[in-house]
Amino acid sequence: MQAPETPGATPTARERILATSYRLFARRGVLGVGVDEVIERSHVAKATFYKHFPSKNDLVLAFLDRREREWTVGLVEAESHKRGETAEERLLAIFDVFDEWFRSDDFDGIAFITVLLEMGKSHPLGQASIQHLANLRAIVSKRAAEAGLRDPEQFARSWQILMKGSIIAALEGDLDAAQRAKAMAANLIEQFR
Amino acid sequence: MQAPETPGATPTARERILATSYRLFARRGVLGVGVDEVIERSHVAKATFYKHFPSKNDLVLAFLDRREREWTVGLVEAESHKRGETAEERLLAIFDVFDEWFRSDDFDGIAFITVLLEMGKSHPLGQASIQHLANLRAIVSKRAAEAGLRDPEQFARSWQILMKGSIIAALEGDLDAAQRAKAMAANLIEQFR
């Protein structure tokens, strides 16, 4: 039986590996981080690593899944939900969340795009990244439908251009990128009302 | 004397290296392409390669420079210039150029962002990429000033969010990304008039 991570206790080997690779992959991409470094910083034996993750690819896939749970859902969706009453407010609040995120020490880029660019869109990891980006877009699309906007799917594609563009701008150092994007986003809502 | 590439003649070794690495780096990034592959596909001896480019880093820097000449200036700036009479038309025409580019076989992504994400913003290659992105932004900013828009610098930062976001969307497979971005761009111009 795999204990579901009792808080306070020492995390299991698998959990340590995932936590370490999350930190490293999110900030430095997957090509620039070797399994040896993950292993060393997880304080785990090599055999243990390969027992849990038969190949580096499997680890990256697990990382992308976790990224979706923690970032897409835990940060973007959940936090923006809290900050608004209506679907429309909650859409715009995404950029308020981004604004805080860009300014925080936790800002670590957008892993799905990083992996996509590193691996290319025909590689399995690129494909997985594209899927995760589609899942993120689905959240936007769903809210757009709730808000009664027309053509939620097309709306979400435009909206995501603003999300991606602002994150890249922030990575370059533009700390106000979220505010710029929010202004354009407000306009986009008007266009789709 | 280094002959300036007489057309028809066999390109010099240096030129072959640059042409090969341009193709490879633009599509696959820099971490995923080794110097051995560049050397083999350039039909060049290893010593010749290291004579012209003392390290891989130097080659990547040369690649980024060429990317600026051929893509930033040769494609984005020059082509959009042709397609409009006024500064404002020429701004919007950027996305018409993108639209064609996204649909062509030559579409090979946005190298400056790829390198930035691969290397991180504190690495020399990341720094160089940020500079090249700033140079691209300067073109937008200059046109915005010509068009009499207010705050051309801030305008260009918002504009670039649309450019980056649409290119990433196209890499994911959204062929209409340029048209979406253009619609938002037209709105942005209104806001800054």
Place this chain on the structure above:
DNA sequence: CGCGGGATAGACAGAACTGTCTGTTCGTGG
């Protein structure tokens, strides 16, 4: 007490990476 599962450290194989070096060949200008 003893056994088994999961973890440990770390050697090892084989490939790929960057960069160095040797020795040869070829074309051109003096």
Place this chain on the structure above:
DNA sequence: CCACGAACAGACAGTTCTGTCTATCCCGCG
């Protein structure tokens, strides 16, 4: 015709990468 520079082929060193394997250890459970 010869000398020189540039490019050639390719061996080599040293590191790093992924993945395998051996051998040991520790802890909980029957």
